[in-house]
Amino acid sequence: MPIRLRARLAYVLAAVTVAPLVWLLVTVLKPADELFEVALPTRLTLDNLLYVLTEVPIGRYMLNSFVVSAAVTVVALVLHSMAAYALARLRFPGRQLIFSVIVSTLLVSLPVILVPLFLVARQLGLLDTYAGLILPAIFHAFGIFLLRQYYLTIPRELEEAADLDGCGYLRRWWQVVVPLSRPVLASLAVLFFLANWNAFLWPLTATRDPGLRMVQVGIATLQGQYGSAWNYVLAATVIAAVPTLIAFVLGQRRLVEAIKTSGLK
Template identity: 55%
Template structure:
């Protein structure tokens, strides 16, 4: 068997597997878009006649409900949570990785152990705390409990542990303290992983449903996921309208991935090399 044959067959198998995985991933999205573009009476009614695509369902979503406001609320929530989480977690991870103080490892393992605690387990006491602080029906009340991410702290700490000590020593010679080392050395080095982490945090906040539903009763504070749930009651049985709303809600996340896919790949490569 020639060298070309031996190397070509695994490549073809890998390509075929990639195509199958891509179809499995894109299939639900294509079905959602297809349903959103169908006329109101041609979804899930057994008809097989072809129909021309229409934007009527999107117009119904945007005019029949304040869906633009829901999208804006989700953007504010996701952007605020992402900025705060990246800033505080990078600072905390740097301190837990590069600074030496008593109880450092105990603090880290205590914080990391919270990854085993899911939101439904703490939603009642968390709601009581937010209520006592007077933060119900506010952006702060929804966003603040979502800022802490145990996985983000773990990931950044592991990255900072691999930072060469020579860079830190050189920064100290130049007169930098811990804050200067963090800002001028650690933060620039961690840009790829911070970019990927920002995307994951943004997507998690964008798709949040349970906690915003618990803390907001004012419809002007609803996020897009609650808005889609409310449409299921307002447009009961009109699944094409629900699919149109879901398509609109997914567009920002798809655009975010397309814009920052290079940073995601770079972070994976960097983590692998470490």
């Protein structure tokens, strides 16, 4: 394909991708009586954004989402990295079977296990708590799979040199493997944070306390049974998207590097 044609195709795809975001921003700045008009607004207003910031506890919702997303990201990176290192380097019976079982859980979606998960959380007293929002979201097979693929590319000679210095498996993982895997850890941090920031189904199921609502659940409360204040819903969506946009911009290079070096197709 000629370079010019590829460039034009890239411009078209970029325009198609950006167009809904531009429409969203323009709609948020429209007056309420012009919300569903296709034409450009006759005037721009910040009333929708100001209402959400002052009348809706969007700050509390975003704080809850940040606490849950940050906690899940940190704990998951540590545990997934340790599990992936064991599956990549340690030799023990059933290693391939365990890895296959872990990867097979990618075929199980959340709605399938939602009711059993709710019953277990209720039995343990985790409903309406931060622990109930954090603990079920920590394990994810994709993180273990991606890290294992990356660890297989690290030369064994580096770990053997650490072994000669008297390092055990734990010190090898912490002092050799973790520093070398910063790109893939950074990319996973972005993915985990975004996934948990946008989580809706489990936070909706596990919490009834308005003070524990995460941002996506909080936005859903702006929609009523017989009507919805779409101008406020869109305004809250724009505000909630700002942290995710920042996280993606800061981590996009690491994300691409990790996918290139981990063997993902």
